[in-house]
Amino acid sequence: TQKIRIGLVGYGNIGKGVELAIKQFKDMEGVAVFTRRNPADVDSNLPTVSIDDILDYKDAIDVLLLCGGSATDLPEQGPELAKHFSTIDSYDNHGKIPDYFASMDSSAKIGQNVSIISVGWDPGLFSINRALFEAVLPVGQTYTFWGKGLSQGHSDAIRRVTGVKKGVQYTVPLDKALEEVRTGLNPELSTREKHMRICYVVSEEGANQTEIEQTIKSMPNYFEPYETVVHFIDEEQFETDHQQMPHGGFVIRTGESETGSKQKAEFQLELESNPEFTSSILVAYARAAVKFKQEGKTGAFSVLDVPMAYLSDKSPEQLRKELL
Numbered sequence: 650t651q652k653i654r655i656g657l658v659g660y661g662n663i664g665k666g667v668e669l670a671i672k673q674f675k676d677m678e679g680v681a682v683f684t685r686r687n688p689a690d691v692d693s694n695l696p697t698v699s700i701d702d703i704l705d706y707k708d709a710i711d712v713l714l715l716c717g718g719s720a721t722d723l724p725e726q727g728p729e730l731a732k733h734f735s736t737i738d739s740y741d742n743h744g745k746i747p748d749y750f751a752s753m754d755s756s757a758k759i760g761q762n763v764s765i766i767s768v769g770w771d772p773g774l775f776s777i778n779r780a781l782f783e784a785v786l787p788v789g790q791t792y793t794f795w796g797k798g799l800s801q802g803h804s805d806a807i808r809r810v811t812g813v814k815k816g817v818q819y820t821v822p823l824d825k826a827l828e829e830v831r832t833g834l835n836p837e838l839s840t841r842e843k844h845m846r847i848c849y850v851v852s853e854e855g856a857n858q859t860e861i862e863q864t865i866k867s868m869p870n871y872f873e874p875y876e877t878v879v880h881f882i883d884e885e886q887f888e889t890d891h892q893q894m895p896h897g898g899f900v901i902r903t904g905e906s907e908t909g910s911k912q913k914a915e916f917q918l919e920l921e922s923n924p925e926f927t928s929s930i931l932v933a934y935a936r937a938a939v940k941f942k943q944e945g946k947t948g949a950f951s952v953l954d955v956p957m958a959y960l961s962d963k964s965p966e967q968l969r970k971e972l973l
């Protein structure tokens with residue numbers, strides 16, 4: 650059988666992760682990386698092609714994996730490309746997902762393509778578990794905790810502070826809150842009670858560390874609502890200990906069935922590399938896009954609309970035998 654032919658749009662952390670992940674999916678092959686930069690400057694083992702030439706590849710690609718950022722890349726590239734290709738993306742701006750869905754849906758329908766949006770772990774696998782737990786345990790409460798994990802946005806915010814040479818931020822769920830949730834106390838938790846933020850900073854020569862720490866801790870939205878700890882470390886330690894992008898978290902639902910029996914469902918992820926794991930999820934969903942398209946479906950879909958069996962390269966018969 651013919652392999653699923655994948656095109657990558659954008660070559661950042663997720664793009665690189667997708668290129669690597671495809672090696673583990675024997676039914677897939679990478680065709681090319683499409684980039685807005687000079688293709689010669691993009692260091693991939695796949696052919697690198699200017700995004701301006703992407704339409705030349707319409708017949709050579711089954712699914713495009715959109716690896717751009719959610720803030721500005723996907724809202725622009727997604728609806729344009731969905732007119733010409735079936736797509737998978739990891740759009741993660743939760744509040745704007747309905748708008749993004751609508752725009753992808755109309756583009757995909759114009760091109761008679763399939764676009765599966767907001768694929769990843771949150772949104773993505775976490776959303777699936779929130780939906781599943783809520784559906785099967787109607788009386789209860791669902792909690793999501795993130796971390797321990799590196800937050801790209803918060804790390805960027807630290808690096809913009811005067812006197813900061815290098816910096817990373819880890820979001821850490823608080824044990825006390827996790828315990829209260831797990832015991833079924835159904836606590837009302839404030840932002841500050843759920844997570845804390847731990848920062849590792851390399852300061853510029855002669856910079857005022859007290860001032861840097863104050864500036865970080867008082868940053869509205871980013872750090873002010875949280876308990877924030879700032880550690881100053883030297884550059885060597887930064888290079889050895891803080892080059893990975895770990896992440897993960899928990900979806901927990903506690904509730905009661907009719908007699909008052911306490912029930913708890915929990916899903917946990919512990920990831921050494923967030924982009925590598927997220928990319929692997931994107932690749933698996935390419936199978937679903939191909940199957941949907943074969944069935945004649947068109948338009949946008951989210952992870953909640955995709956049956957589990959469509960993610961697998963095994964047949965439904967085989968899955969029933971092995972995994973039910």
Ligand code: NDP
Pocket residue numbers: 658659660661662663664683684685686716717718719720722739740741742767768769770771772773923924927
């Ligand atoms: P990056 O910033 O690494 O890459 C985004 C884009 O920037 C790339 O596609 C690339 O486009 C461009 N780019 C990358 N490196 C360079 C460079 N050196 N110089 C110039 N341009 C560059 O973002 P990530 O790959 O880390 O993340 C992408 C998105 O993935 C995030 O915005 C987030 O929305 C999503 N995500 C979702 C998750 C989920 O669970 N749903 C989890 C993790 C991430 P080009 O090649 O065209 O220049």
